[in-house]
Amino acid sequence: MFPSVRGNPYLHPQIEKSLMIEQRTIRGGASDQEGNHPMKSLILLLLLAFSGAIILGAISVFIGLLATGVPVGDLEGALSEGAADVDFLKIVQAGSSIGMFVLPALLLGITEKRRHTYLDFKTQVNPSLWFMVVAIMFFSAPVFEQAIKLNEQMRLPEALSGLENWMKAKESEQERLTNLLLSDTTYPGLLTSLIVVAVIAAIGEEFLFRGCVQGILTRWFKNPHTAIWLTAIIFSAIHLQFYGFLPRMLLGALFGYLLFWGKNIWLPVLAHFINNATATISAFYLKRQGKSLDELDFSQQIPNYLYFTSFVLAAVLLYQYYKIATKQNTRSYGKTLD
Known part of the structure; x- marks a missing residue:
């Protein structure tokens, strides 16, 4: 069902051009002047992300201190349940995210625009694909819920108890941060x-992982499926929520295929937004009812047979998305997915 990228015409023209440049460079034994090695792009992206996180993080802390009145010497106390402290945390989180993810992706796109296209905003999208993304996320939700329950049952051998305790501590830390971010009712x-x-x-x-990392790894391995799954693994691991690793990896792979077939970065952005917004709104109404986020579990409300039904419907919708997206590619570029 999923073809190999080697010799595959279903590539963005700019990506296909870059692959041809690299192949010519290897054959001729010349230095890589026109198409730089993917490792260089990846290192540059990491440097941009690291620098952006530090610079924008510091700026957002300063803005947060001014906006919320949190004492300079009480940054540790900012991680409490006070309303002003939650606002401070949101400002820092927003600034850090922009610095670590948004700006590095945009800067890499500008830096390497003559050689590679990472963020494709211009590819035409069949209007039905937007609706199909919404439907795919809706019908796949029970499947990811099951993946969460499966992942939560993970137990490491006794010899790795130290690692497991560290993983649980990181999980609790991330859970506390999430609770604080969503505590305003x-x-x-x-x-x-x-x-x-x-x-x-x-x-x-999505800009950083699907647009840049997936694009770089596709150039490196010459196989989009390897790139999609490696990016999904990195995407999940970087969240440091090990008991949610499996569902987040599967989500990342889904977003990767939405981009690979649809060719427009806003398609996975929409899917990612739906996933996060649904959880945020659900948590908001739980909080207003005086309930904890631990009660955000729909699995008990869904009959078992509906899990299989949702999986089938999501798979059918994803296949239709694949067909419509590749047909759009044929119409736009005159090429087919063989």
Whole structure:
């Protein structure tokens, strides 16, 4: 069902051009002047992300201190349940995300625009694909819920108990941060939560991982499926939430294929936004009812047979997305997916 990229005409013209450049360079034994090695692109991206996280993180802390009135010497106390402290945390989270994900992806695209296209905003998209992305995310939700439950049952051998305790500590730390970010039960608080957790996260992480990392790895391995799954693994691992590794990896792979077939970065951004926004809104209404996020579990409300039904429907929709997207590619570029 999924063809190999080697000799595959279903590539963005700029990517196909870059692969031809690299192949000619290897055959001729010349230095890589026109098409730089993917490792160089990856190192540059990491440097940009590291620098952006530090610079924008520091700036956002300064802005947060001014905007919320949190004492300079009480940054540790900012991680409490006070309303002003939550606002401070949201400002820092937003600034750090922009610095670590959004700006590095945009800067890499500008730096290497003569050689490679990472963020394709211009490829035409069949309007039905937008609706299909929404439907795919809706029907696949129970499947990912099952993946979460399966992942939570993970147990390491006794010899690795130290590693398991560290993983649990990181999980608790991330859970506490999430609780703080979503603790504001006012509607303005919901809006800012959606901006930080859904909008900025969806744009930034898709720009960086699907747009840049997946693009770089595709050039490196000459196989989009290897690139998609490696990117999904990196995407999941970097969140340091090990008991949610499996569902996040599967989500990352789904986003990767939405981009690979649809060719427009806004398609996986929409899917990512739907995923994060749904969780944010659900958590908001749980909080307003005085419930904890631990009660955000729909698995008990869904009959077992509906899991299989949702899987089938999601698979059918994804196949239709694949067919429509490749047909659009044929019409736009005169090429087919063989």
